Amino acid sequence: MKGTALPALLLAVVALFCASCGEDSSDGADADGNDILQPDEQDAADPQANDGGEGTPTDGSADDDGGSPETSDPPAGDAPDEETGPGTWTQVTDFGLNPGDLDMYLYAPAGMPAGSALVVALHGCTQDAAGFSELSGWNTLADSFKFYVVYAEQKTSNNINACFNWFEPGDTARGEGEAQSIASMVETMRTTCAVDGGRIFVTGLSAGGFMVPVLLAAYRDVFRGGAIMAGGPYGCAASMTEAFQCMSPGVTRGASEWGDAVRGACPSCAGFPVVSIFHGAGDATVSPSNLTELVKQWTDVAGTDQAADLVETVRGHDHQVHMKDGVPVVESWLVAGMGHGISVDPGTGCDQGGATGAYAEDRDLWSSYYAASFWGLAEGCVDPDPDPDPDGCGGCTDYFCCTEAGCDGYAWVDDAMKCYELGTDGLMRACPCWP
Numbered sequence: 001m002k003g004t005a006l007p008a009l010l011l012a013v014v015a016l017f018c019a020s021c022g023e024d025s026s027d028g029a030d031a032d033g034n035d036i037l038q039p040d041e042q043d044a045a046d047p048q049a050n051d052g053g054e055g056t057p058t059d060g061s062a063d064d065d066g067g068s069p070e071t072s073d074p075p076a077g078d079a080p081d082e083e084t085g086p087g088t089w090t091q092v093t094d095f096g097l098n099p100g101d102l103d104m105y106l107y108a109p110a111g112m113p114a115g116s117a118l119v120v121a122l123h124g125c126t127q128d129a130a131g132f133s134e135l136s137g138w139n140t141l142a143d144s145f146k147f148y149v150v151y152a153e154q155k156t157s158n159n160i161n162a163c164f165n166w167f168e169p170g171d172t173a174r175g176e177g178e179a180q181s182i183a184s185m186v187e188t189m190r191t192t193c194a195v196d197g198g199r200i201f202v203t204g205l206s207a208g209g210f211m212v213p214v215l216l217a218a219y220r221d222v223f224r225g226g227a228i229m230a231g232g233p234y235g236c237a238a239s240m241t242e243a244f245q246c247m248s249p250g251v252t253r254g255a256s257e258w259g260d261a262v263r264g265a266c267p268s269c270a271g272f273p274v275v276s277i278f279h280g281a282g283d284a285t286v287s288p289s290n291l292t293e294l295v296k297q298w299t300d301v302a303g304t305d306q307a308a309d310l311v312e313t314v315r316g317h318d319h320q321v322h323m324k325d326g327v328p329v330v331e332s333w334l335v336a337g338m339g340h341g342i343s344v345d346p347g348t349g350c351d352q353g354g355a356t357g358a359y360a361e362d363r364d365l366w367s368s369y370y371a372a373s374f375w376g377l378a379e380g381c382v383d384p385d386p387d388p389d390p391d392g393c394g395g396c397t398d399y400f401c402c403t404e405a406g407c408d409g410y411a412w413v414d415d416a417m418k419c420y421e422l423g424t425d426g427l428m429r430a431c432p433c434w435p
Contacts, residue, residue: 086110087143089130095188100171100178103153104185105129109143114194117147117377120182122204122211124359125163129153132205135360136342136368137353144350145378148195152182164204166211167243174218174266182215186222201375203227203368205342205359206286210236210246213294216273217265225274227371229342230283232290233297235261250289258293259300272302275330276371280338280361288334295322295332302329315364317343331374335363343367350381 087109095104119142123132129151133139138149154162164171164178171177189195202223204212209231216226217234235258236246245251275298279291299306299322308320318334335343338361344354345366353366372378 087139096184098181098184099176100181101155101158102178102181105151105153107133107139107142107149109146112146115196117199118189118195119147119149120186120202121149121151122164122208123153124205124208125161135355135357137366138368140353141368141372141378147377148189148193150185150189152185163207164211166207166214167237167240169238172214179218199224201225203229203371204231205229206231206340217262220266220269220271220273223273225375227276228294229278229367230280230286230340232286233258233293247285248287250287250293252293255296255300255306258297262297262301274375276374277332278335278343278367280335280340282338283340285340291332291334295330298330304329317365335365338363
């Protein structure tokens with residue numbers, strides 16, 4: 001078994017980091033009943049090796065030292081200013097049972113009230129918590145919309161490439177290994193910062209993206225929703241050999257078979273999560289076919305069909321929404337031109353953010369923001385520099401793109417009913433005025 005951290009001084013320590021979080025909650029669920037699975041992000045030691053990059057599964061062994069999580073990388077409170085902003089970034093070294101021997105980092109915006117939401121974020125292989133927070137921009141969203149972000153961090157003693165072990169049964173079963181460690185992190189937030197038990201979400205990239213469905217399946221009583229970035233369906237692999245097959249070319253099953261796998265992970269759990277799925281159309285590490293299999297799985301769990309109720313093109317990307325009783329329950333984004341990673345959109349608009357880097361591409365779509373919006377966390381976004389004529393192009397002086405004839409040299413895209421320009425980097429982008 002991996003190291004276990006004793007829960008001594010747990011409440012006192014974490015309370016220091018929950019800035020103005022309100023009084024402790026006395027109705028938090030028992031940790032054994034709220035175990036959370038940790039997504040596993042697999043990268044090759046050389047991110048370019050095997051074409052694999054971050055998603056490549058790698059077996060790793062843990063030191064059974066029985067100690068608390070290490071704190072050397074990154075040190076507590078040492079996140080860049082771009083990440084921390086006005087809130088507090090710190091490492092929580094004592095958060096209860098830790099059989100997965102993971103590290104916990106907490107971002108707490110200033111002035112947090114009791115009953116705030118919580119997002120658990122899971123980095124990719126060869127990444128760490130601080131780096132993933134900067135690329136994804138979750139801390140910025142947390143500041144704007146007032147929710148906590150917990151980052152679980154893997155150790156190279158557990159996996160040589162710092163990948164979460166999403167294909168290891170001992171780390172993905174409810175109450176075991178990395179699953180239990182993340183469960184402890186969530187329970188700590190419930191009892192110490194009085195987070196809203198009905199607004200707990202999880203997101204992850206690649207191997208982390210494969211682990212998000214694990215958490216959503218085994219802990220449907222804990223997580224209200226998830227965002228799967230470049231991942232695949234729950235129940236796809238139980239070994240490293242099977243993991244490679246899941247990643248590429250992918251595994252095809254019927255919707256009910258995928259759904260039964262989820263229901264079998266926690267037979268006593270009721271309900272279903274709301275799920276956002278993001279995948280690069282050009283992902284050569286984790287096949288985009290996984291997006292289709294994920295849609296099958298989570299629409300079946302939600303009790304709806306695979307026929308989308310809304311099909312649209314947003315900023316050049318395919319977006320589909322599946323509803324149950326008129327309420328969106330599953331959405332998918334096939335990000336045009338993107339490889340293996342998350343989609344970001346650096347800028348000053350309220351729907352813009354994230355940073356480019358390894359496994360983070362500027363595709364004019366901030367995936368973190370759209371996931372938070374689907375969960376109902378990012379409501380009331382007001383662009384500080386809005387389109388002067390949002391319902392047409394009459395007020396736009398730079399371009400006139402209301403009709404095909406008005407494209408003026410730009411490409412008219414019938415499916416999107418918008419004009420696009422071809423940038424010097426070869427990417428198509430919507431021109432400023434949308435019809």
